[in-house]
Amino acid sequence: MSSTSSRWSQRGQRPVRIANCSGARTDPGFHMRRQAERGDVDFITGDYLAEINLPINKIAMDKGEHDGWEFTCWDGIEQSIDLIAQKRIKIIVNGGALNPAGLAQKVQELINKKKYDLKAGYVTGDDITERTKDGLSKGKLPAHLDSENPDIKLNPLANALQDTKARPIITAHAYMGAKGIVTALENGADIVICGRCADASPVIAAAWYWHGWQNTDYDELAGSLVAGHLIECSAYACGANFAGFDQYDLDIFVDLPFPIAEVERDGTAIITKHDNTNGIVNADVLRCQFLYEIQGAIYLNSDVSADTTNVHFEDVGKDRARMSGVKGYPPPPTTKLAVFYDAGYQAQLLANVVGYATAQKWKLFEKQIRFGLKERGVIDKFDNLEFQIVGTPEPNPRSQLRSTTYCRIFAQSPTEEPCAHIKPCWDDFVMQHLHGLHWSLDMRTAEPRPYIAFYPGLIDQNDLDEVAHVISPDGTVKSVPAKLPSKYYHLERRINFDAEVDALNANQGPTKAVRLGDIALGRSGDKGANCNFGIFPKDPAIWPWFRAFMSRAKLQELIADDWRDEYFIERMEFPDIPAVHFVVYGILGRGVLASTLLDSLGKGFADYIRDKVIEVPVDVLSSMKTTNGTNGVH
Incomplete structure (x- = not known):
């Protein structure tokens, strides 16, 4: 094991090792400790928030029954503080939820009690509840996240929050980027507590600070954004929620570890895990995770817009897969706004x-x-x-x-x-x-x-007041505003193109009935009312046929009795993975806590589609390499 001093003396000269310890409020605190004790890492990040946490916490806070921050986050820090101090690991988490200042103060008290030379910090600016209430009282409804797409038919109840008397606002939060976190790190914070920052923002901030990037290093920031997307969902990058699990010994999926991103100076990254742990990390696992909860080719964050059209995954060793091919542009002028109300x-x-x-x-x-x-x-x-x-x-x-x-x-x-x-x-x-x-x-x-x-809305980044705060051992707080982006990316309508049927017609001939899941892996998940669905062939050899087969019309056909005319399908291809990605707008109703569906988060949608029996040309099947002795077909 390398010494702590030598590791930080290499800052910016080698890839930064960022270990994730949480993807939801339910992840136990011991995952933070495990990431610290099982090997060398420079940062530990954690994403504790989903659309369910903030309003539930707020209701409990108003009753005097909740401190506002996530207990599992505090538990992780409390279990790990000795290792954090010993190894000089920096921590970035959004477990502060509604009360990042309160959790940061509690962490600093623990640091002082232990007499460690560490400082806690926190970021504010995401909570815009009063501003949102004031705007609604004046009839100003924030723009809906999907409002700029004329093909989208919003759920009739999507704008119900306008009736603030019958459906009062509980809380409203903007999705913050990495700027405030980096500012806290630059001003001496070792443990940074955030509220509603975007899921990948802690990873972006860690890589940004380590490599000393400028806020205009868009390719690098975009790569770290995708790396953050890959590791922020608990164990999903180590084999959890993996469509191809049935081809492996099931025992390796019990007690899974959480992933590590080794982010290079150029923003490319190797995704891995600690040695001698269960789970798997390979290109297929990362393909599935990449396709989860994205919308189109441009991945938007408050700090950068990532063009993932040519994203590429490659196995480079046991439980090591490289991500590359991401292009960066300035961030969008707006960021996501989450408004929660009594429905x-x-x-x-x-x-x-x-x-x-x-x-x-x-x-x-x-x-x-x-x-x-x-x-x-x-x-x-x-x-x-x-x-x-x-x-x-x-x-x-x-x-x-x-x-x-x-x-x-x-x-x-x-x-x-x-x-x-x-x-x-x-x-x-x-x-x-x-x-x-x-x-x-x-x-x-x-x-x-x-x-x-x-209600998923949009808010202008220039209207936000993002501030980093660093607590000294004596309790004084240094507050430093985060700098706004120097320029913004002009938002255009997302790419939506259908399959080219020529490749499909060229492969006509005898066919065989197979289940789609026998030849393809995939992943699905929610973004509010919309379901994201990515699917790719197990063998790239059949990509020309597969990309033609998986058209918008074919997906609508496969959705079958669940299809409604008010839904809309957006389609995108990622040729270097290779994969087809769809967004099915409106299929989750109002989404999240208000969805009427049994599968309200759309996590089962991919395997519903993969369970369909389809006709595949025999020539296409014969071109597939043997997969566990089945020639790709069960």
């Missing part, structure tokens, strides 16, 4: 039936409930009332569970009353029920519960 009430009720005549049973069930709600005078008072049938009975089933499906009544209403009638209505008909009906043990979920909706 009303929602309720869920689950009922089960067994195989025979299942379709007719669920038709009768819905008729009974709708009749009862009409009799009670509330049938027209719901924002959403859905009867979602989950599962299909197995033909000639070998067990009762294989023959069982369930119906999920999911209701949302602006006031409590309509949702409050769901369970009483069920009670009215419980002894008039259809043949074989039974229900889940816990009926408490049928009671109305308040829920939160998320």
Whole structure:
């Protein structure tokens, strides 16, 4: 192990090793300690925030039941502080959530108690709740994130927050970049606590500070942005949420490590993990992670716009894969704004039936409930009332569970009353029920519960007040404003082009029915109301056919009964991966906490599409290299 002094004396002369320790509030604190103790790293970063944390924390804070910051972040620092001091590892985390100053003060108290020569810092400026409330009171609705795309039909309830009396604002936050973090580091901070910075911003800041980049070194910053995107999701870059997991020994996916990015001076990076740990890091894993939660070819951050059209992944050793090919441009003039508001009430009720005549049973069930709600005078008072049938009975089933499906009544209403009638209505008909009906043990979920909706907006970067604060051991705080970008990138409409059918027509001939997942890997995830879906062939040899096959029309066909005319598909190709990427606008409803879908974050969408049976030319299949002895087909 290299000495601490020699490692930091090499600052800017070698790649910086940045270890991620969290991708969500639920990741235990010991992951930070593990990243510090298992090998040499220069920085540990952590992303603790999602669209769920901030409003839930705010509601609890207002009741005096929450400190505003994430406990798992504090737990990680508390477990790791001795190693951090010993190895001089710098920490950058957004676990400060609603109260970065409070967590930073607590960290500095721990540092002082331990008598370490370290300083805690924090960044402010993301919380613009009062400004947003004031604007809405004057009728000024922030521009919607998708408002500049004329093809997008926003959910009818997307602008419901304009009724601030019925749906009051809880909290609103701008997604900050790396500028404030770098400013804190330059002014002596060793542990930087952020609020709602963008997921990749801690990694950008670490690489920016280490290599001494200028804010106009766009290619370098763009590379670090993609590196941050690759490692910020817990263990996703080490084999978690990996579509190809079934080709490996399952034991290696138990107790996964978290990833490390070795970011070069030019912004390229090797993604890896500590030695002698479970999991896998390879080009396929990184392809899947790259395709997760992006929208089009231009990845936007407050500090840089990354053109990922020619992104490339290459295996360069055991559990080491290189990322390159990213081009950078000035940042956009706006950044994302997340507004959370009380949306009303929602309720869920689950009922089960067994195989025979299942379709007719669920038709009768819905008729009974709708009749009862009409009799009670509330049938027209719901924002959403859905009867979602989950599962299909197995033909000639070998067990009762294989023959069982369930119906999920999911209701949302602006006031409590309509949702409050769901369970009483069920009670009215419980002894008039259809043949074989039974229900889940816990009926408490049928009671109305308040829920939160998320409005994704835009805010001008020049309107933000981003400030870095560094705490001295005596408690004094030095505050330094972060510098605004020197220029901005003119936002253009995102690239959207369809498949070229010539390559598909040139491969006509005998075909074989296979499941799409037998020949392709992929990943999907949410961005508010929209689902991102990337897919790529297991063998690049079939790319010419595959890119032609995966057209916008084909994806709509594969979506099948889940398709609605108000959705819109955007398509992009990444030829050096090679992969096709889609954004399906509107398919997640209002998204996040307000989505009516069982898979509200779109994480299962990729495998729904990969489970489809398609016809593939025999010549195309024969060109695939053997994959675990299956010739790519199961």
